Amino acid sequence: MSEATAKPDLNDATRMRLQTTVVALSDTKLLLGYHYGEWTFGPPAIEAGIAACSMAQEEFGHTRLFNRILKREFEVEIDPLNDTRAPQAFASIAFLDKAFGSWADLVAANVVVDQALSLLVSAFSGGGFDSIARVADKMLLEERFHYAHAEGWVRLMEEKGGAPREALHDSLSRAIRDTSAFFGPPAHDAALVTAELKHIDDDALRQRLLDRLASLLAEPEAVGLTSGSRGWTLAEPLGWDDWDPARRRLDRGGPDAAILDELRGTKNVAFKTA
Amino acid sequence: MTDQVFEVFCRIAPGDPMSHIGTLNAPHIDLAQVYAWKIYDEEDWSDMWVIPRASIVSAHPANDDGAGVEGA
Helix, strand or coil, X not given: CCCCCCCCCCXXXXXXXXXXXXXXXXXXXXXXHHHHHHCCXXXXXXXXXXXXXXXXXXXXXXXXXXXXXHHHHHCCCCCHHHCCCCHHHCCCCHHHCCCCCCHHHHHHHHHHHHHHHHHHHXXXXXXXXXXXXHHHHHXXXXXXXXXXXXXXXXXXXXXXCHHHHXXXXXXXXXXXXXXXXXXXXXXXXXXXXXXXXXXXXXXXXXXXXXXXXXXXXXXXXXXXXXXXXXXXXXXXXXCCCCCECCCCECCCCCCCHHHHHHHHCHHHHHHCCC | CCCEEEEEEEECCCCCCCEEEEEEEECCHHHHHHHHHHHCXXXXXXXXXXXXXXXXXXXXXXXXXXXXXXXX
């Protein structure tokens, strides 16, 4: 790994934790944008397809921004079109590994994954890592409508009940576990908080996410949550023995090769201009 | 819950008259706000409003039946 330029006073371990966090933001937003883009067609309303397409553009824009930060601060180059990493090298949330089976998966990604990324970005707002701190507020302003979209659909599917609600709960259950893993074991990011790069640690962000999700649901227990002294937690806690800090996930797999082929334009190599 | 029709109004600069720029379908006002912003984002609007069509009341004497636009 090369030296960061913005925080030369950081030790290697802290710098590496910062770098892996930015890679995870970039990778997860790339996959999230892919799924949003896929659902430009096939959603339950034309307006929802347009919103999904718009959200895809914003996620891809944020990915490009994080990739510029990686290059400038860490001399790490991620070019989605020329990325040769194996799927098992991606630091993206496992819920995004496969094609979404239904609109319920998209809504779950929208309300859980997207919101988790925004919470993580918000933790850098006003912090000492200038590269993210100075763009965080604008990014979060764009993300405001992502959350409004997600909340609107969760509320709608909750009210509908029946099969739509059951499908949503199934998708949410999986998204919540994978995204909880993304926030890692308690105190894994203590160095970033101590160095004042973040003003809140990932454990607190996870708690904030679970509490917000529970507030949207009539029965949070139906998505694998249980109420405790700190707030809402996973009814079946995660074990951290297999957690990979470089990828911020427990699942050893990675995005489907077919998805990566599409993101990389594999079928259109002959037409590439760069 | 069935979709309602919403009318979308915007203006480019503060003080400009608001202009009707289109319609959309949404199940409730919260999603209508998101859809309006995402669908009609071609200008750098200073203001944007969404109004349920059912809430618009005709002021034309010929439609003086007290009904909203949808019922006229």
